[in-house]
Amino acid sequence: MTVSSVKTGYDGISLLAGNAAYDPLANARGIFGGGYSTGNENIIDYVSIATTGNATDFGDLTVARHALASCSSSTRGVFAGGYTSSNQNVIDYITILTTGNATNFGNLSETRRALAGCSSSTRGVFGGGYASSSSNVIDYITIDTTGNATDFGDLTVARWGTSGCSSSTRGVFAGGYISTVNNTIDYVTISTTGNATDFGDLTVARYSAAGCSNSTRGLFGGGDSGSASNVIDYITIATTGNATDFGDLTVARRPPAGCASSIRGIFGGGDSGSPSNVIDYVTISTVGNATDFGDLTVGREAAAGLSNGHGGLS
Numbered sequence: 545m546t547v548s549s550v551k552t553g554y555d556g557i558s559l560l561a562g563n564a565a566y567d568p569l570a571n572a573r574g575i576f577g578g579g580y581s582t583g584n585e586n587i588i589d590y591v592s593i594a595t596t597g598n599a600t601d602f603g604d605l606t607v608a609r610h611a612l613a614s615c616s617s618s619t620r621g622v623f624a625g626g627y628t629s630s631n632q633n634v635i636d637y638i639t640i641l642t643t644g645n646a647t648n649f650g651n652l653s654e655t656r657r658a659l660a661g662c663s664s665s666t667r668g669v670f671g672g673g674y675a676s677s678s679s680n681v682i683d684y685i686t687i688d689t690t691g692n693a694t695d696f697g698d699l700t701v702a703r704w705g706t707s708g709c710s711s712s713t714r715g716v717f718a719g720g721y722i723s724t725v726n727n728t729i730d731y732v733t734i735s736t737t738g739n740a741t742d743f744g745d746l747t748v749a750r751y752s753a754a755g756c757s758n759s760t761r762g763l764f765g766g767g768d769s770g771s772a773s774n775v776i777d778y779i780t781i782a783t784t785g786n787a788t789d790f791g792d793l794t795v796a797r798r799p800p801a802g803c804a805s806s807i808r809g810i811f812g813g814g815d816s817g818s819p820s821n822v823i824d825y826v827t828i829s830t831v832g833n834a835t836d837f838g839d840l841t842v843g844r845e846a847a848a849g850l851s852n853g854h855g856g857l858s
Contacts, residue, residue, distance in 0.1 A: 568618075569758075569806035570594060572853020573640055575602065576801050576812050576840060577623050579847030580610035581819045584628050588638065588646065589841040591812075591823065593805040593851060598838040599812070599823065603645040606636040611799075613661035613708070614848035615668030616640065617687040618857050621850045622649060624670050624693070627657035631675060635685065635693065640852045650692040653683040660708035660755065661848070662715035663687060664734045664856045669696060671717045671732075671740070674704035678722050682732065682740065697739040700730040705751030705799070709762035710734065710856040711781040716743060718764050718779075718787070721751040725769055729779065729787065734856070744786040747777040752799030752846070756809040757781060757855035758828045763790060765811045765826075765834070768798040772816055776826065776834065781855065791833040794824040801849035804828065806858065810837060815845040 576599065577588040586608035589599040605623060612626030623646065624635045633655035636646040652670065659673030670693065671682040680702035683693040699706070703720030710716065717740065718729040727749035730740040746764065753767030753775075764787065765776040774796035777787040793800075797814030804810065811834065812823040821843035824834035840847075 567806060569853040569858055572805040572851045574803040574810050574849060574851045575621050575638070575640060576847045576849050577614065578605055578609050578612050578626060579813060579844030581842055581844040584608040584610055585842060585844050587842050591810065591838065593803070593808050593810055593853065596837050599840045601841055602643045603638065605646045606648055607632060607634050610846035611657040612848045613659045613670050614850040615661040615663035615687065616850040616852060616854065617663065617665050618852050620687055622668055622685065622687055623848055624661060625652050625656050625659050625673060631655045631657045649690045650685070653693045653695050654679060654681045658704040658752070660706045660717055662708035662710035662856065664710065664712050667734050669715045669732065669734055671708065672699050672703050672706040672720055678702040678704050696737045697732065699740045700742050701726065701728050707753045707755035707764050709755040709757035709781070710854070711757065711759050712856050712858055714781050716762050716779065716781060718755060719746050719750050719753055719767065725749040725751055743784045744779070746787045747789050748773065748775045750775070754800040754802030754811050754849065756802035756804035756849070758804060758806045759855040759858035761828050763809045763826070763828060765802060766793050766797050766800040766814055772796040772798045790831050791826065793834045794836055795820065795822050797822070799846045801847040803849035803851040804855065805851060805853035810849070812849060813840050813844050813847050819843040819845050
């Protein structure tokens with residue numbers, strides 16, 4: 545075998561060139577960044593989504609924080625906003641297939657925490673959060689550049705603790721908290737700018753759930769509905785309508801982080817009475833309860849998850 549006959553997949557696996565059975569979106573790397581355990585964490589760790597096992601240390605964020613958001617292209621992961629002892633506007637990035645510390649990217653248009661992210665292969669979108677009150681702000685970045693975020697439009701309802709997922713064309717924001725727990729789902733067309741449009745409702749009103757998706761189906765798992773939730777529900781991203789019950793997480797917890805390949809959705813961390821290190825997974829195209837995957841390097845809540853195989857990249 546010559547060197548030229550080998551290629552490397554998104555998860556770093558060397559494969560025979562021309563292997564049509566290999567799908568880089570299915571063999572993706574999942575990343576979990578930041579969070580809160582006994583204090584704010586700068587930890588970034590990763591898993592290979594197609595396997596099972598414990599997470600491995602990746603590096604550190606530029607600022608230790610929790611309640612941050614994330615988005616990604618096929619090569620770059622981005623973390624935005626969050627909370628230390630005050631709200632943050634920082635955006636930083638990593639190269640997903642390497643390991644190492646994050647690098648400064650720029651700033652959000654509004655300093656806030658408990659926001660949500662979603663993306664296409666080129667553009668990242670951040671919606672909602674808490675500034676001095678619940679925010680309806682949506683802003684965007686071009687992922688493979690650096691620079692400050694730009695105003696995109698407004699959510700249908702100002703709220704914090706919303707969850708995001710996407711296809712290659714549409715970004716979706718679900719749930720959140722205003723003066724009470726909210727079940728709103730709304731959507732935007734990622735390549736444009738403008739205000740969000742109503743999509744439907746979650747099966748259970750809640751905030752701080754984890755969102756993930758392949759190119760057709762979005763999932764929302766866990767969160768807080770007055771207590772820690774184990775609910776997973778799903779939508780078909782290209783349509784509109786209310787979410788449908790999918791199954792349950794292995795452990796009810798709030799707020800977990802989510803990421804996905806084209807096949808699997810992963811939910812990591814959260815709080816189930818104390819900061820959790822649990823990672824579990826589902827097969828996105830089916831319905832059913834989650835299965836144990838492994839553990840995070842450090843148990844924590846309010847981290848952010850991303851991957852180089854999610855539904856916005858196909």
